[in-house]
Structures are given as C-alpha cells and as structure tokens.
Amino acid sequence: MKYILAIAVLACLSFGASAQDAELLAPTPPGPFIKFTETSHDFGDIEQGESVEYTFEFTNTGNAPVVISNVMTTCGCTASSWPREPVLPGTSSKIEVSFNSTGKIGHQNKVITIMSNATNNPERVKIITNILPKTDS
Numbered sequence: 001m002k003y004i005l006a007i008a009v010l011a012c013l014s015f016g017a018s019a020q021d022a023e024l025l026a027p028t029p030p031g032p033f034i035k036f037t038e039t040s041h042d043f044g045d046i047e048q049g050e051s052v053e054y055t056f057e058f059t060n061t062g063n064a065p066v067v068i069s070n071v072m073t074t075c076g077c078t079a080s081s082w083p084r085e086p087v088l089p090g091t092s093s094k095i096e097v098s099f100n101s102t103g104k105i106g107h108q109n110k111v112i113t114i115m116s117n118a119t120n121n122p123e124r125v126k127i128i129t130n131i132l133p134k135t136d137s
Helices: 002-025
Strands: 034-036 040-047 051-060 068-073 078-081 092-100 106-116 123-132
Touching: 034 123, 040 051, 051 123, 068 078, 068 092, 078 106, 092 106, 092 123
Parallel strands: 040 123
Antiparallel strands: 034 051, 051 092, 068 106, 078 092, 106 123
C-alpha cells in the first residue's frame, strides 16, 4: 500500500513539472501576438506637478498583422499614443505613455489596457510612481 501511495505522489509531482515545462515551451498560437519587452515601468519618486513619459516597446511575434484598436488608461492623468497602422509579423513598434502628477500624491499604479486583434487580447502594461509633495525652492 505504501508503494502505491509513493508511486501516485511521484506521478503527480512529475506531471506538475511536465505541465509547467510545457507551458513555458508552448509555441505562440497562430495569428497576431503582442510581446512587450517589459510590461511595467517604475518612475520612482517624482515631485507633484511633474509630467513623465515612457515608451513601451513590443514585437508582433505572431504570423498575422496586429491592429491596435484602442489603448485605454485608468484616469485622465495618463495619456497614450500608439501605432494606427498594422504591425506586421516580426516587426516592432511602441506605445508611448505620459503621466501628469498634478493633483496627485503618494503611490500611483496606472494600468494601460491595449485592445487589439491579437490572440493575447487585451494586453496590459503599467506605470508606477510615488509622488512627493512639491517643494518650495
């Protein structure tokens, strides 16, 4: 009985490892696919009233053109620009994000949602910052 239990436990552990390995090695599904170089950017501490910008770069690793239909932000303090033309397979492009800290204070975590025809739609990136009170100098 102990041997059967031991074999069952080993089989479960082996299957779990195999499933994880398969997930990491899984090929990109057919169609357009957005792969960001990085999905998060931390500006660190900024002073209240500052505006900061960051460019998220991505590649279409799929086998069909990616068409971005919309990029949505979580508040009016965050703006974006994105490519309006299709991003062909194997090519790269960028989404530019700006954040205005006027009227904000403390830790900020802003999510940008990218709507497209990609198989991994929607895709999300985020910007993080900590806003310090404006100093009088």
